[in-house]
Amino acid sequence: MSAPAIVARNITVRFRPLVDRKPTLRRSLGRLQHREVEELVALDDVSVEIKKGEAFGIVGRNGAGKSTILRVMAKTLRPDEGTINVYGKTSTLLQLGVxxxxxxxxxxxxxxxxxxxxxxxxxxxxxxxxxxxxxxxxxxxxxxxxxxxxxxxxxxxxxxxxxxxPSIMLLDEVLAVGDEAFREKSMQTMRELLARAGTIVFVSHSLPSVAEFCDRAIWLDKGKIVAIGEAESVVEQYRSRVTHKTR
Amino acid sequence: MSGRGDCMAGRNPNLIPSAKRDAAGSLGRRGQDRPYLAIPTPSGGRDKRSVSDTGLWRCLSAVSSYTPLAMSAPPSTVRRLFPASRNYIRDLWARREFAWYLAMGNLKARNATTTLGLMWWVLNPLLLGAVYWLVFGLLFDRGQVDNEFDFLPFLLSGIFAFFFTQQSMTAGVNSITSNAKLLANISFPRLALPLSALLESFVGFVTSIGVYFLIVGPVNGIWPGVQTLWLFPTILLHLIFNFGLATLVARIAVPFRDLNNLVPYFTRLWLYLSPILYPPSFLEGQPAWVHFTMGLNPLNPFLALYRHAMVGMPVDLGGALLGASAWAVAIAVVGGFWFVKYEGRMARYV
Incomplete structure (x- = not known):
């Protein structure tokens, strides 16, 4: 069970989205020469090793880089720095109905x-x-x-x-699909996948389901790893920080 | 790195070559986990000969299953210039059914909510021909073309051929940007998307050729004959040419969306500048620079070949075939390579 399924080393992803300010003629013309961009570091030197047979959770606030790291693992996004190795047939459910x-x-x-x-x-x-x-x-x-x-x-x-x-599944918040019966059925399927030494990487805002379903978890914030380890303890740390902040 | 070096790298237990795991009955098919964005080390393919026969297969399988797993960034210039073309074409071939289903799905979806449904496949070219015939055949009655050929077959053959190119461009320019969801989620050779757009317009074109003979057969007495066989090389070259155009506009439209708005105007201008609504002889008496400029139109040789095959007009066959081939290959090579080279960065823009 110790063979790695996904090895990510020093992944850095930067986005340079166009800034959409109030459009004026002067700005549109200016764009021709110089695009208004704002660099955004979505992932900052993130290293992670996910093993076979492991359910791995990713938690964090909006914009923490959760979906970005899944897209790097799905190999649809080439990182600016770092390497990603994936061993196995990957099914990507980042969005449904692709x-x-x-x-x-x-x-x-x-x-x-x-x-x-x-x-x-x-x-x-x-x-x-x-x-x-x-x-x-x-x-x-x-x-x-x-x-x-x-x-x-x-x-x-x-x-x-x-x-x-698949032997590796990348899931983004899609467990919340269908009715209760179908959710139970899909959880069952994923447990079977894990039992066959498959791997599941799971991004969710539902902390209880991460704590319950995942073996290990990572907490990302602004593209950096805040905590990594046992799912329960990571979720606990994350929860305490979030509730602390809101108080 | 030498070929032997690659072998060693592939066998290094720390790197966990998936070939080994396959042998042990793992779940993945070999090469399944290879990303398209990653490009195997060029030395792997080139140093084949330096490896002994028995070692060759092991080395190749190790290389093909190991090296691509690593998606390092940024890749070296050599890697960027020479993508893993053999693997790329194989993966693209594996996606042929996908491209076909995507094309047919789009065609079906377009008419799914219409009352006439599939009838539109025939109605579209019919109406297209009718509109131009009304304006340029009846309103601006031009009589016979070069006092020898009926205007209707001349017009229809040109219009249908031109609209194949136009459709390829309009479908191609959207092929990447309108499939953003696919790009963000699944890793596959992106060339499948403009190819699918090309297929979509090709199906329409083939239908319009059928419609063409159904019209000009009874009206002008032009039926398919031996002459019509020239259609095959013509269409093949035209397909290659349109492939190049589709990939070219698809590639440019990713960072430069404005192209979506420009293509319709560009194609309309192209239509009027091509000898479609008027014969090439229309330019007689014009100064030399006009002839020279109009002669640069890549569609000229294609149109001449179509008129030869479908209307029976005389044509300098060698020159037209040469011209059409040159344009087709040039545009396809430029468009295709430029597109593939850019693939890795597409997901960032959509």
Missing amino acids: GFNAQLSGRRNIYLGGLAVGLSKKEIDGRFDDIVTYADLWDAIDRPVRTYSSGMFSRLAFSVGMAIE
């Missing part, structure tokens, strides 16, 4: 979403029934997805995300 087209039927979207995450058409053919059964959407599968309730949409998206049978 690759979906709301105008099209659920059936069509299973193919779109599945192909987007890297399955072949043949693989989706083989898993199609399982996906629909898991999402419990047999009676709505030929309806356009735009007619789905948000819970139905999330169920479908989560099922497609799980269909690639």
Whole structure:
């Protein structure tokens, strides 16, 4: 169980977003020569090693860099400095319904979403029934997805995300999907994944679920690591700081 | 680093080559965890010959499974200039079904809420042809083209070919920016997106060729024949050319969104400057610099080839094929490479 699944060393990510001040003609023309940017350090020299079979939580305030570090792990964002090594097939659920087209039927979207995450058409053919059964959407599968309730949409998206049978899952606040029954089912699936020596990295604002579900956790603030270690103790530290501040 | 050095690096137990874990029955497929943003060390591929045959496979598998795992930044200039083209093309090929489904999904979604639905595939080129025929065929009656060829087939063949290019550009310019969610979440060869846009417009173009013969067959007596076979090389070259344009505008539109607004004006100007609504002979009597400038239009050889295949107009075949090939390859190489080189930074702008 000690083999690493994700090794991040000295990750630094800087964003240089355009500053959107009150638009004036002078500013728009000025932009042609000199873009108004404000450097923003989203992650500052963050090193983390996540092991196989581990559920790893990430907590922190808004804008702490939680989603950024997930995107670095998903390899959709190249860090400005540092290296990231990921060992295993990764399923990324940073946003739900990636690759979906709301105008099209659920059936069509299973193919779109599945192909987007890297399955072949043949693989989706083989898993199609399982996906629909898991999402419990047999009676709505030929309806356009735009007619789905948000819970139905999330169920479908989560099922497609799980269909690639990942060994590493990157989750961003998506546990709060579907009704109670589906949430229980998805938790069960993730426990099975962990039992198979899979890895889950989990960003959440729900401190109880991080404390309960994760083995270890990291607390990020303004792109820096404040605490890392046992999930309960990290959550406890974070909670005490937050409540202290609000008082 | 020598090839042997790479081998050693791959076998170093500290680096946990995934090839080994695969052998031990791990979950991941080999190479699954390779990012597209990362580029394997160029020496890995080049020093193949210095490695013994038996060692070659082990070395390659170690290199292909290990080196790309590390996503170091920033990559060296060598790495940036020579991306892992072999791996890239293979991964792109693995995404062909995705590109196709994305294209067909967009086509279907566009007409999903209309009453006529799929009828629009045929109606679109029909109406397009009707509008231009009304204005340029009837209103500005030009009679026959060069006193020999009917105006209708001349107009339609040019318009349909041009709109293939125009559609490729308008779909291509949005292909990255409108798929921001995909870019932010999934790592795959980004070239799949402009390619999907190209497929989308290609399907429309093929339909319009069918519509073309359905119109000019009964009206002008032009039916598909041996001459029509010239369509195949023409369309192939045209596809390559449009691929280049689509990647070019997709690449530029990422940091420079203003291009979205500019493309429609640019294509309209291009339409009027191309010999589509008027024959090339229209320019007779103009000064030399006009001929020279108009001759630079990359669409000229393509249009000549289409008119040859679809209308039967005489054309300097060698010159047109050469011109079309040169433009197609030049634009595709520039667009394609420039796009791929920029891929790693795209996610930051969308």
